[in-house]
Amino acid sequence: MYKIQANASGTRSIEITDCHLETIKKYSLLSGLVNSNGIIDEDILDKLKFNVRGLLESEPGKDKDLLDLCLDVIYNQNMKGIGLKNLVALYKEWSLSHQDTEE
Structure with a gap:
């Protein structure tokens, strides 16, 4: 389970699971x-x-x-541009760490 900051002030966050990241990878959403x-x-x-x-x-x-x-991430009421930026950064980090396990 990961948590990303969803707004500039840091008062909102969104929880991201490995399943969410796998789905992003499956559909190449980013x-x-x-x-x-x-x-x-x-x-x-x-x-x-x-x-x-x-x-x-x-x-x-x-x-x-x-x-x-x-429901959990993309259309989350707290998701803003900065949240997406943090999601992209998390996905890049996650995909690099999971690339080694796939090989």
């Missing part, structure tokens, strides 16, 4: 999400929400893990 300027803000969060909504609409009810990721 790949190509960030623009060339590297800034992660509310617009990028909206883009992620649209991408996930499209996945859910194309396969309604087929992947409980994707739905859990949406």
Whole structure:
């Protein structure tokens, strides 16, 4: 279980599980999400929400893990641009540490 800071003041946080990170990896949700300027803000969060909504609409009810990721993390009421930035950083760190175990 991991915890990311969801707002600038640090008063809100979101819990992230390995299952959430596996789902992000399975659907490559963060790949190509960030623009060339590297800034992660509310617009990028909206883009992620649209991408996930499209996945859910194309396969309604087929992947409980994707739905859990949406409810617990992406559409969490505390999720803001800074939360997504922290999620991306956590995912990068997590994927590097889990890359060794897969090989």
